[in-house]
Amino acid sequence: MPHQCVKCGTLHGDASSAILKGCTKCGAKLFFFVRDDDLARAKERTFDLTRKEKDQIEKDVYDIIGNEIDKELPVVLDFESISILGPGKYELDLVNLFQKKQPLIYKLEDGKYMVDLIETFKKFGDKIKK
């Protein structure tokens, strides 16, 4: 399934190397996770946000995830759980957030890695497993 760069809105195909190395257009490592049936919505998503707003969103997301996370590693946001409509505007899908088995954020490392944020929060301290 595709991913969309939070900063510049570029869509990257499934298993694209950009998700690991950074966006091919702007180098950012923060992506929205896009379901196939949600592609049309994704294309509009960052349309009217300014560069400054996108930078702010990126900063806010890292703040929400926590300081312990390595910013050099790619982060993929799953829109099923949290939507960020702009800086300071959040929509939370509580049903998804409460479901422990539903991953909130996918974090990719070496191409085969997935983290549930809720679980991740608990495990901060013993660091993210390699």
Place this chain on the structure above:
Amino acid sequence: MINVLKSFKNFFSKMFGKKKKVKLGLYGPPNGGKTTLANKVCLDWLGEEMGSVSNVAHETREVHIKEQVVIKSKGKELSFNLVDTPGIATKIDYEDFMKVGMKEKEAKERAKEATKGVIDAIKWLDDMDTVVVVLDATKDPYSQVNVTIIGNLEARKIPVLIVANKVDLKKSNMKKIQAAFPQYEVIGISAKFGKNIEAFYEALFKLAGQ
């Protein structure tokens, strides 16, 4: 015989250290009065307050814990760690904070912290032994937040007590809250003025199985 068993139990718990402290969580939508209730409990039994309260939603944006709260009623004693959590919401918009006079930058920061607070509150749910859901008795109880919280507590088999707060206000409607959640005990209180707080403490004992 029962008394003998009890004294054995007490003896061994003293010998081998106490079992894990019961965690009592306060959950609910923003501005229901969770922190006001936490403050009332702490003031009554510890002589000090727990956190700051305000009329602006999402005042509590971090999980706060007060350890070793001991309440007494009719010769019984109940001891727990009180966990006050940020309000759970489905939508957090900085413009709502600006409407009540906050500057844009501060409002956006508050929105971000409130979002993190919701995630943290949900994360903590698994650690709770019992939960008091604090609802605003002047508001419609049939909200997604209320139903999701209570449904999830039920699914996790965590004992629940529902508190309908702000019954001192004319607009409050205890019956509506009771009708919304008929399978739970609902206690109407005013955490701010201490109204019916004794009944709340009694219900806590019942909830903890004492």
